[in-house]
Structures are given as C-alpha cells and as structure tokens.
Amino acid sequence: MEGFFEVFATTVIAFFFTRLKLIRPDFAAKAAEVVGLYMAPPKNAIVLCVDEKPSIQALERAQGYLKLPNGRALTGHSHDYKRHGTSTLFAAFNVATGKVKAAHKKRRRRKEFLDFMDEVVAAYPRSRLEVILDNLNTHKKNEQWLARHPKVTFHYTPTRASWLNQVEAWFSILQGQSLTGASFTSVEQLREHIDAFIDTYNENAEPFAWTKSKVHQRRVKGRRVSEL
Numbered sequence: 039m040e041g042f043f044e045v046f047a048t049t050v051i052a053f054f055f056t057r058l059k060l061i062r063p064d065f066a067a068k069a070a071e072v073v074g075l076y077m078a079p080p081k082n083a084i085v086l087c088v089d090e091k092p093s094i095q096a097l098e099r100a101q102g103y104l105k106l107p108n109g110r111a112l113t114g115h116s117h118d119y120k121r122h123g124t125s126t127l128f129a130a131f132n133v134a135t136g137k138v139k140a141a142h143k144k145r146r147r148r149k150e151f152l153d154f155m156d157e158v159v160a161a162y163p164r165s166r167l168e169v170i171l172d173n174l175n176t177h178k179k180n181e182q183w184l185a186r187h188p189k190v191t192f193h194y195t196p197t198r199a200s201w202l203n204q205v206e207a208w209f210s211i212l213q214g215q216s217l218t219g220a221s222f223t224s225v226e227q228l229r230e231h232i233d234a235f236i237d238t239y240n241e242n243a244e245p246f247a248w249t250k251s252k253v254h255q256r257r258v259k260g261r262r263v264s265e266l
Contacts, residue, residue, distance in 0.1 A: 068196040075168055075193065076133060076204070076248045083166040085133040086158065087205035090174075091212070092146045096122040096228040099221040123225040127212075127232060128154040130169075131205040136243035138208060138236055142229045148176040152183050159187055168193060172200035204246055211239075 079085045098120040128150065129140040139161055143150040159167065167190045171177040177192070184190060195202045216235040222228040 065196045065199070068194065069199060069202060071193055072170055072195055072202050073248070075170065079133070080166070080168060083168050084162055085168045085170065087131040087133060087170045087203045087208075088155070088158070089129065089172060089200070089203055089205045089209070090146045090151070091127040091129065091209050093124040094127060094217065094228065094232075095124050096222040096225045098122060098223050099219075119221075122223060122228075125225050125229055126150070129205055129208065130154075130158050131208050132245075133204060134245055136245040137240045138205075138243070140232070140236055142232070146176070148180070151176045152180065155183070155187075155190075159190060165189070167191070170195065170203050172203055173197055204248075207246060 075085045100119065126143045126146045127140055128143060128146075129138055131138050139158060141154050141157055143154070155169075158169075169190060170193050172195050177194070180192070184192065200206060212232070212235065216232065220231065222231065
C-alpha cells in the first residue's frame with residue numbers, strides 16, 4: 039500500500055490544475071490545513087477521513103461459457119444483469135492506522151450522516167477527533183451536533199478538491215478489489231460482501247504514505263502541465 043496515495047494524489051492534482059481555470063483564493067490555506075493534519079496531527083487526537091459511497095448497486099450478473107474451437111471453454115459474466123437495489127456506504131478512514139469503520143444506510147441525508155458520526159464517536163469515546171470532510175451540503179451546518187460533541191472538529195477540503203480526503207483512495211481500493219465484476223442477488227448479500235472485505239482489509243491495514251509536506255498555490259493560466 040506504501041506510495042499508493044502519493045501516486046493517486048499526483049495524478050489527480052495534474053488533472054485538477056489543467057482543468058480548473060480559476061482557483062479559489064482560499065484553496066492553498068484549506069489544502070494546507072488538511073495536509074497539516076496528515077503530516078503533524080494534534081497530540082492525543084485521532085484524524086479520520088469521512089465520506090459516503092452512495093448508491094452501490096446490487097447487480098446479479100448473468101453467467102455463462104464460451105466454447106472454443108480447440109474444445110476448451112471460457113467461463114465468466116455477460117453484460118446482462120438484474121438490479122436488486124442499492125446501498126450507501128459511510129466510511130471513516132483512520133489516517134494513523136489505515137483501518138476503516140463503516141456502516142450501511144439506505145440513503146445519504148443529513149440524518150444518516152449524523153447517525154454515522156454518532157457511531158464513530160461511540161467507537162472513540164475518550165478521544166479527540168479531527169474529521170476531514172468534503173463540501174457536501176449534509177456535512178455542513180451541523181453546529182448543534184458539534185455543540186453536543188465538543189471533542190469533534192470538522193475540517194473541509196477545498197472546493198473541487200475532495201480527492202485530498204484519503205477515504206476517497208480507500209473507496210477506489212474497495213471498488214477495484216471487491217466490487218468491480220462482482221455479482222449479488224440482494225442488497226443484504228452486497229452488504230455482507232463489503233463487510234467481509236473490510237474485515238479482511240483491516241487485518242493488514244497500513245496508513246497511506248503521504249510525502250508532500252508543503253502546499254503552494256501556483257499561477258495556472260498560460261502554463262503547461264510540465265511547468266507545474
């Protein structure tokens with residue numbers, strides 16, 4: 039896993055700077071705040087990256103085989119499938135350990151988000167939590183909940199920079215190693231499959247290796263990618 043997030047971040051950063059015409063004035067400050075939590079987390083605090091993977095489909099894929107002229111047969115899935123519903127996965131990635139706490143919900147409203155955060159707080163009852171989130175509207179304007187949980191602080195990635203949230207890299211791992219091409223006959227089976235993957239993943243979890251220590255805001259207009 040070492041170096042995975044560095045490659046992931048470098049790739050997305052190149053895409054971001056080539057596509058975005060105007061960078062918000064507060065981009066560098068907000069990015070530095072998030073990176074600072076990765077590089078030098080506060081003492082006696084746990085840094086968690088939280089987000090949702092919405093509408094994961096329970097697809098039952100048709101299976102079959104193709105007989106070759108030499109008599110051998112290839113088995114696999116066809117492009118035909120049957121839909122059995124969807125599920126939303128909420129996940130909290132522990133930056134220090136690489137372990138993931140997750141929960142399945144039917145929807146991704148503010149209620150589900152705060153219910154999940156209640157579960158996260160219960161999992162770390164004596165710890166101060168520094169939580170990194172993107173700018174989804176349900177992640178903001180939760181002052182009443184935060185007032186009831188004074189040991190929790192929310193930090194937001196810059197606008198259009200949710201890729202700074204390390205849980206996004208973990209979602210890519212989940213998709214690539216567990217969900218792509220898989221077949222499920224029900225939402226319950228899908229959830230059990232994800233839970234089994236998380237249990238196995240956590241047994242050998244390691245933190246992502248973040249190596250960039252500084253964030254600089256650079257002028258983009260009129261420059262090539264090679265100059266960034």
